Amino acid sequence: MPETLTLYTASVCPYAQRVELALSEAKAPFTRFEVDLQNKPEWYAPKVNPASKVPAIAYGGPQVPPDQPSPESTKIAESLVLLEFVADLYPDSGLLPKDPVLRAKARFFIDAVSNKFNPAFFKFVFRGEGTLDEFVAAIKEIQALLPAEGYVIGPFSIADLALIPFWGRGLVAFENDLGGFAVGEGPKYLEAIKKNPELTRFLKYVDDVTSRPSFKATFVPEVIKARFKERFRSGKA
Ligand SMILES: N[C@@H](CCC(=O)N[C@@H](CS)C(=O)NCC(=O)O)C(=O)O
Structure with a gap:
């Protein structure tokens, strides 16, 4: 206990x-x-x-x-x-199954989030550096690790918890135009990502994870939005 x-x-x-x-x-x-x-x-x-x-x-x-x-x-x-x-x-909870292969797969995915997705995310969304194409390339690297359907290793696991808070903050940044990018670009970037036919699998995956009660209970977009406003747009109208 x-x-x-x-x-x-x-x-x-x-x-x-x-x-x-x-x-x-x-x-x-x-x-x-x-x-x-x-x-x-x-x-x-x-x-x-x-x-x-x-x-x-x-x-x-x-x-x-x-x-x-x-x-x-x-x-x-x-x-x-x-x-x-x-x-x-x-x-x-099954968050980290007993099977050594599934455990290794979960950790491999988490490693990709830390070393591939997150550096690209911080660079593009928070620092406003690089191009949308570079960010999309990082999303594709993550997408390539996903099975045809469902969660990263099959059953829901800690692997599914590694990326989603960052994606959620990306949505807040793009939707509200509050990031390191130029004013006016956020909603356009989000539209381009959502309409990209090569990202369909990734978009379905993040939709599956953000639809879970755990995400809804722990995600507070208004707090994130207020902080991003201070951080990225405090000097602007
Ligand atoms: N590598 C740490 C990073 C944690 C981190 O950077 N937390 C930030 C907030 S998102 C923090 O507490 N920063 C200290 C501060 O803002 O003074 C982890 O994975 O837990």
Whole structure:
């Protein structure tokens, strides 16, 4: 039986949403603490995560208020580590199946998200660098790893949680024209991606994942939109 678990998170953060998704899929009881990333509590780095980032989990130890973390709980950070941790705590969730081949496939996909998709995503959507064609090429690399239908390894797994928070933030950026790209380009880029017949499989996949209750319960587009407005358009009308 898992012990007490506190998740330090922020609705704006895609890495943190990965872990919220895993906890939601596992139906895990936990205490949620929203960290204000613009004004972090002074106890957060020394008592929870020396890197001063979300997500982080305090696991075990006595029941304490989340803003008074116990030295007796184990503190764990890094979203991909935490995805595996939640899957290990809740093996019946199937988030990381027992079969070594399926486990390797899930990890291979996650590696592609970290090393192929995300660098292209940050470059194009947040820094406004490179071309739409380059971003589409990165989407195609991910698409090539998907089976003809369903989820990455067949059953829903941690692999499906690695990419989707970033895609969700891409949608908010494009739909609301709030990214590193030039004003007016966001909706056009989204239209071009959605109409691209070579991306049909990817678009169906992200639609499948974002339709799940776990995504709806953990995705807060208005918070993300407000943050993107400050970050990308605060100097503009
Ligand atoms: N590699 C980390 C990245 C986590 C991260 O960069 N989190 C950001 C928010 S999205 C953060 O907490 N930044 C610290 C800050 O904003 O001060 C992970 O996968 O968990």
